[in-house]
Amino acid sequence: MKKNGLIIAIDGPAAVGKSTMGKLIARELDFLYIDTGAIYRAITWKVLKN
16 A cells, blocks of 8 residues: 555445445555445444444
């Protein structure tokens, strides 16, 4: 991964291709893709489980 300090955030309504575009952009630019939705769901699951 290149470390140039650039962060790209993609926002929008459900089912418009945010994850698809994010993954494509990350691959093209050799950036790390972080699925914040998955992180949010994991934290929510952990909180609800306890």
